[in-house]
Amino acid sequence: MSFARVRALVVVGLLGVLALAFVITAIVRDSQGDAGAAGGCPDGWPLADVTLHETKDVKINVLNATDEPGRAGAVADDFRNRKFQVKKVGNAPKGIDDVAVLKFGPKGVSSAHLLKAYFLNNAEPVYDEKRTDDVVDVVLGNGFQQLATTTEVNQSLGDLGPPVAPAGSCPSPAAKK
Template sequence: MGGKYRITGSTYPRMRRPRHRRRLVLAAVAAVVALGLAGWGTLQLIDVFTGGDEKAVAADHKKKCAAPKPTTPAKALPKPAGIKVNVYNATPRSGLAKAAADELKKRGFTIGKVGNAPAAYDKKVPGPGMLLGAPTAADGSFTVLGTQLPGSRQETDARKTADVDLILGTKFKAFNTRRAAATALTALTKPAPAPSSC
């Protein structure tokens, strides 16, 4: 070629289009946004699989545990003087019912009948003793009298009266000590704290 298009010297004209800065800026911004979204999505997945913000969960748990716990009111139990006890001996040992009745009387119980156990129970009570009474005695008189003789079996019958039968069994040796019985009775009359998951 000649004229004004004639190539002279060692430089050659560039044949590609000039670069546009706008495209470069848009590409860079798009890359930053894509990376940001990917990072945010990753954090969300980590929270889902690890249970979320552990500090917030721990703070909430601590707050719940610090709150005062409501207590369950203790049920009103009868006094020993308000419980009439019939003492029966179902063992071969003589005089056991009288001795047991005297001890219960010293501890404040009202004593009714004292003697040998009826034929249905004579020598048929394997444990230390059995408490027998009306169904209403199960949550009151049985509980109080049971503190005197741990391990005693409880049964109800069809009687309408409030008295309770204490049938001494073959493994009866002695009543609970007065201190241990009083401690057990005190524990029963105290309000119980509500169960907590803390």
């Protein structure tokens, strides 16, 4: 082996060692390791669950605010067929002209996000920071016609992006199951 080749290998080896040292230093001194983990959350702010769940983990109450009697029962059956956990079926005060209203607290943020896709992003979210359960109230309005198909839900979720913590709350660390 010639002297030029040995010198080139030494230079490449030193560059590799320097690159490795730089990467290790960057990882060890990383100051953003807990970014998004509610580390800088003000005291008293609720932690919002922003981890997207599967339908089998989503708990809902289906309420009818339309003029059509029995609508909540039929929609609750549709949700059950899609593996949602339907807790209550009932009526709500009439007069909602929207497609639906989703009422939820900090623990229901990601569930409401998923449900919004089933209404093709036409459901009105109503966040209540004082609510302590993880159940979402689905209040059907007069504009409701039907739930979205699986393909439409997937496309809608892509358009919506990931769940985001509402104003006045912080994203929780990884969801605990």
